[in-house]
Amino acid sequence: MQKFLPLLLTAFVSASAGAQGLYDLSTIQTIEITFAESNWDQLLDQAYATTEDYILAQSVTVNGVTMDSVGVKYKGNSTYQANQTKNPFHIELDTYKDHIYDGYTDIKLSNVAKDPSFVREVLSYQIARQYMDAPLSNYANVYVNGELIGLYSNSESISRKFVDKYYGSKDNTRVKCNPPAGAGQGTTLVPDLQYRGEDSSAYYAAYELKSDNGWSELIDLCDTLANHIDAIDQILDVDRALWMLAFDNVLVNLDSYIGSFAQNYYLYRDDYGRFLPTVWDLNESFGVFSDSGTIRYNSTNQKAQMSHLLHENDAAWPLMSQLMSVPQYKRKYLAHVKTMLQENFSNGTYEQTAIEFQSTIDEAVQADDNKFFTYANFTSNLNSDIGGGPGGGGPGAAQTPGITSLMDARASYLLGLSDFTQTEPVIDAAALSNPTPDLGETVTVTANVTDALRVYLNHRSVNGAPFEQIEMYDDGTHNDEAAGDGIYATQLLVSSPLTEYYFYAENDDIGKFAPQRAEHEFYEISIETTSSLAGDLVINEFMASNDTTQADQDGDFDDWIELYNNTSESISLDGFYLSDDAGNLTKWAFPAGTTIEGNGYLIVWADEDLDQDGLHADFKLSAGGETVLLMDANQAIVDSISYVDQETDISHGRFPNGTGDFQDMSPTFSAENTDQLPGGTDPGFTTSPLAGDLVVNEFMASNDTTMSDQDGDFDDWIELYNNTSESISLDGFYLSDDLGELTKWTFPAGTTIAGNGYLIIWADEDLDQDGLHADFKLSAGGETVVLSDANEALIDTITYADQETDISHGRYPNGTGDFMDMTPTFNAENSNGIVGTRYTPLVGADLTLYPNPTAGMLNVRLEEAYTNDLQFRLFATDGRLLRESVLNRGGITLEIDATNLPDGFYLLSLADGQAVETHKVVVRR
Numbered sequence: 031m032q033k034f035l036p037l038l039l040t041a042f043v044s045a046s047a048g049a050q051g052l053y054d055l056s057t058i059q060t061i062e063i064t065f066a067e068s069n070w071d072q073l074l075d076q077a078y079a080t081t082e083d084y085i086l087a088q089s090v091t092v093n094g095v096t097m098d099s100v101g102v103k104y105k106g107n108s109t110y111q112a113n114q115t116k117n118p119f120h121i122e123l124d125t126y127k128d129h130i131y132d133g134y135t136d137i138k139l140s141n142v143a144k145d146p147s148f149v150r151e152v153l154s155y156q157i158a159r160q161y162m163d164a165p166l167s168n169y170a171n172v173y174v175n176g177e178l179i180g181l182y183s184n185s186e187s188i189s190r191k192f193v194d195k196y197y198g199s200k201d202n203t204r205v206k207c208n209p210p211a212g213a214g215q216g217t218t219l220v221p222d223l224q225y226r227g228e229d230s231s232a233y234y235a236a237y238e239l240k241s242d243n244g245w246s247e248l249i250d251l252c253d254t255l256a257n258h259i260d261a262i263d264q265i266l267d268v269d270r271a272l273w274m275l276a277f278d279n280v281l282v283n284l285d286s287y288i289g290s291f292a293q294n295y296y297l298y299r300d301d302y303g304r305f306l307p308t309v310w311d312l313n314e315s316f317g318v319f320s321d322s323g324t325i326r327y328n329s330t331n332q333k334a335q336m337s338h339l340l341h342e343n344d345a346a347w348p349l350m351s352q353l354m355s356v357p358q359y360k361r362k363y364l365a366h367v368k369t370m371l372q373e374n375f376s377n378g379t380y381e382q383t384a385i386e387f388q389s390t391i392d393e394a395v396q397a398d399d400n401k402f403f404t405y406a407n408f409t410s411n412l413n414s415d416i417g418g419g420p421g422g423g424g425p426g427a428a429q430t431p432g433i434t435s436l437m438d439a440r441a442s443y444l445l446g447l448s449d450f451t452q453t454e455p456v457i458d459a460a461a462l463s464n465p466t467p468d469l470g471e472t473v474t475v476t477a478n479v480t481d482a483l484r485v486y487l488n489h490r491s492v493n494g495a496p497f498e499q500i501e502m503y504d505d506g507t508h509n510d511e512a513a514g515d516g517i518y519a520t521q522l523l524v525s526s527p528l529t530e531y532y533f534y535a536e537n538d539d540i541g542k543f544a545p546q547r548a549e550h551e552f553y554e555i556s557i558e559t560t561s562s563l564a565g566d567l568v569i570n571e572f573m574a575s576n577d578t579t580q581a582d583q584d585g586d587f588d589d590w591i592e593l594y595n596n597t598s599e600s601i602s603l604d605g606f607y608l609s610d611d612a613g614n615l616t617k618w619a620f621p622a623g624t625t626i627e628g629n630g631y632l633i634v635w636a637d638e639d640l641d642q643d644g645l646h647a648d649f650k651l652s653a654g655g656e657t658v659l660l661m662d663a664n665q666a667i668v669d670s671i672s673y674v675d676q677e678t679d680i681s682h683g684r685f686p687n688g689t690g691d692f693q694d695m696s697p698t699f700s701a702e703n704t705d706q707l708p709g710g711t712d713p714g715f716t717t718s719p720l721a722g723d724l725v726v727n728e729f730m731a732s733n734d735t736t737m738s739d740q741d742g743d744f745d746d747w748i749e750l751y752n753n754t755s756e757s758i759s760l761d762g763f764y765l766s767d768d769l770g771e772l773t774k775w776t777f778p779a780g781t782t783i784a785g786n787g788y789l790i791i792w793a794d795e796d797l798d799q800d801g802l803h804a805d806f807k808l809s810a811g812g813e814t815v816v817l818s819d820a821n822e823a824l825i826d827t828i829t830y831a832d833q834e835t836d837i838s839h840g841r842y843p844n845g846t847g848d849f850m851d852m853t854p855t856f857n858a859e860n861s862n863g864i865v866g867t868r869y870t871p872l873v874g875a876d877l878t879l880y881p882n883p884t885a886g887m888l889n890v891r892l893e894e895a896y897t898n899d900l901q902f903r904l905f906a907t908d909g910r911l912l913r914e915s916v917l918n919r920g921g922i923t924l925e926i927d928a929t930n931l932p933d934g935f936y937l938l939s940l941a942d943g944q945a946v947e948t949h950k951v952v953v954r955r
Contacts, residue, residue, distance in 0.1 A: 101125025133654025493613020
């Protein structure tokens with residue numbers, strides 16, 4: 031009987047988490063608009079009624095950053111009224127000048143005209159982003175000419191930048207699925223995806239084309255949906271569409287595709303020819319809008335009991351009716367509905383999230399004199415129904431449901447239906463015959479599945495590509511052990527450094543995914559291969575915002591990347607690749623015959639101008655930060671660099687040339703790099719004698735479940751490591767996230783780091799907590815971490831780009847290597863890459879700690895024996911590991927000796943290799 035090694039199954043998210051600065055949910059943004067004219071409101075009203083052009087604002091200041099000459103206009107349909115003070119805004123930072131803030135050029139602000147609770151839109155996007163790519167959203171206080179207009183919801187624009195960020199391209203067909211004239215009484219053509227023939231003019235009144243062309247592609251989608259449903263997966267991302275339909279239905283979001291106007295979503299055609307739907311405009315979710323197009327739901331109870339298969343048989347909603355006509359798609363849809371209900375509503379997590387949002391904005395709501403509801407409405411509408419707002423719910427709406435009164439009843443009603451009480455498949459004990467396969471190896475993939483008639487493995491080798499579905503077998507002939515034993519297997523060729531996959535099982539009633547959020551989340555086989563040329567051939571310098579520095583042969587000032595050959599021999603680049611996407615390493619291939627001379631330079635223009643002579647890659651660099659990767663013919667990484675915001679006409683390069691760390695510099699296009707900034711100045715920093723001995727070793731800028739501090743907060747953290755055998759005093763040393771302010775946070779007097787030891791600093795601004803807590807937080811969107819000594823000389827610094835939740839960024843080899851994404855190794859030796867991206871909470875390890883507070887021995891008692899060994903680790907609040915024990919499988923009690931520990935707070939973590947949880951321990955005598 032063949033044995034299989036267990037595979038750590040933790041879900042990977044399909045796209046970047048994205049920058050959090052402008053959309054940080056823990057803070058309210060401040061946006062100040064200044065017009066030279068006192069009649070600015072009249073000018074905006076006139077533009078809204080006529081040309082819809084932007085009006086020139088003298089300046090816009092976002093969180094203290096001022097940008098002059100910015101475009102501003104009113105937006106919205108039913109939420110806009112010329113006679114109201116608080117109208118929705120669209121701010122375009124680059125209308126007149128090339129401004130950018132936190133990587134964004136568009137800011138869209140909704141006036142919360144339909145929502146007394148103020149949480150519907152932000153909460154809905156938060157839920158949606160668990161299952162599909164959707165806009166980030168938070169809150170902003172908006173001022174015009176010094177006067178507070180009010181508190182707005184601030185949601186990411188579905189622009190070219192959005193689709194490039196999430197879908198990997200931006201120049202394909204992009205359609206806004208809203209009637210261009212606005213939806214309302216008398217609207218006859220809506221973006222319902224009905225096929226209306228081949229004449230594109232039949233679609234003009236229902237859709238707004240945002241790309242230069244694409245009507246024929248949209249018509250092809252409608253035709254395929256109507257007449258060739260068996261081929262729909264070739265032109266539509268079906269899973270993403272099913273998630274969108276499930277989301278709209280569960281949240282009773284009827285001002286959407288499933289409502290009377292079949293609107294408020296976007297379609298983008300990816301590089302694989304598939305349309306990707308994206309939800310938009312969620313201000314009337316949770317039952318504000320009442321008209322489904324076939325039924326009007328006038329009461330909260332009616333909305334709670336709205337059919338989960340609304341429009342299943344309605345030809346006027348072909349996205350729903352046609353997809354539901356395919357039995358497997360219907361079973362997948364039911365699985366998605368059930369997952370969404372169980373993960374958000376039946377367990378009450380949505381209510382806790384809403385309460386947190388309301389707590390954050392409470393004072394701002396009270397200060398908003400232009401809000402459309404009372405403060406009492408704000409406090410009560412989370413749980414109680416109130417009267418409708420302006421235009422809310424469609425014609426005749428009179429009631430805005432309390433969010434919990436609607437959703438608690440809806441979750442209970444739906445989960446009691448036979449579609450969701452039928453026995454569903456169970457998928458567990460998934461494994462690879464070799465968890466660390468080599469490139470080109472064929473592995474056996476197995477899973478233990480019960481209550482299923484069919485089981486499938488879905489896989490792909492490029493992030494964002496369509497998954498290929500292959501059947502798994504339990505017949506005893508596919509390395510699946512005995513026939514009928516519930517172990518299903520199939521063969522998988524590992525043909526790429528990246529393989530993403532998930533499982534799907536179904537019976538005749540319902541399907542089941544593993545992970546449950548597939549295809550948005552998936553499992554991954556990642557082969558981190560380093561090329562033999564690493565160090566010999568390097569990315570030496572690049573410019574992501576070129577205005578006047580160097581033009582290509584056609585006079586275009588485009589982005590450029592410079593390579594350098596550190597050897598004396600020429601290197602052939604045949605079959606080599608350059609990319610800005612770690613999920614698509616082969617994005618651009620060097621032309622056959624390309625070489626780089628010994629000790630020579632090579633320039634690649636990152637401009638998407640493939641028809642020009644020379645080396646022109648089919649991607650551009652983002653001035654807001656991203657990653658550049660160089661791969662050899664075997665797709666092994668030769669070099670890579672992740673960067674954050676870049677300044678115009680300042681390059682980012684290695685100093686010393688070819689070998690040093692990256693820093694901003696005066697451009698040296700195709701020449702040796704210098705330690706100079708424009709104007710002949712150097713950066714002005716000195717290097718500490720401790721550089722290399724003491725390092726920033728690992729950090730986490732988006733911590734959701736990995737490790738909490740002693741108060742149970744999952745905050746950002748920074749790990750230092752001492753490469754020497756002697757302890758180092760940190761008296762007078764500094765830590766900062768700003769090169770312009772090195773002394774932002776000072777280590778407390780007496781702080782030391784032991785020889786070959788680790789030290790944790792929580793970057794959480796919680797200065798009143800015990801332990802080391804810096805007065806800054808880390809941005810998941812990218813920034814810089816700087817460690818300096820008492821003389822303000824630099825010991826170590828790292829500049830990083832976008833970070834994924836529960837993935838750390840650390841040095842490998844530990845203490846000396848380059849930074850890479852990795853499985854977090856809090857206060858321990860760093861690992862080589864990502865084993866799994868997310869520590870899930872432990873299930874089935876309920877325990878009691880007693881006595882707690884303790885004066886000596888701490889007793890751990892499990893309520894029942896756990897199925898795996900449990901590792902217990904006791905940390906000081908600065909991250910020092912103090913005690914470590916293992917409770918073997920089957921045991922229920924463990925003693926931890928705290929006798930010699932000083933009074934204070936400590937962290938006790940327990941983990942089984944796949945999941946982790948943290949408890950607070952108090953020592954008090």
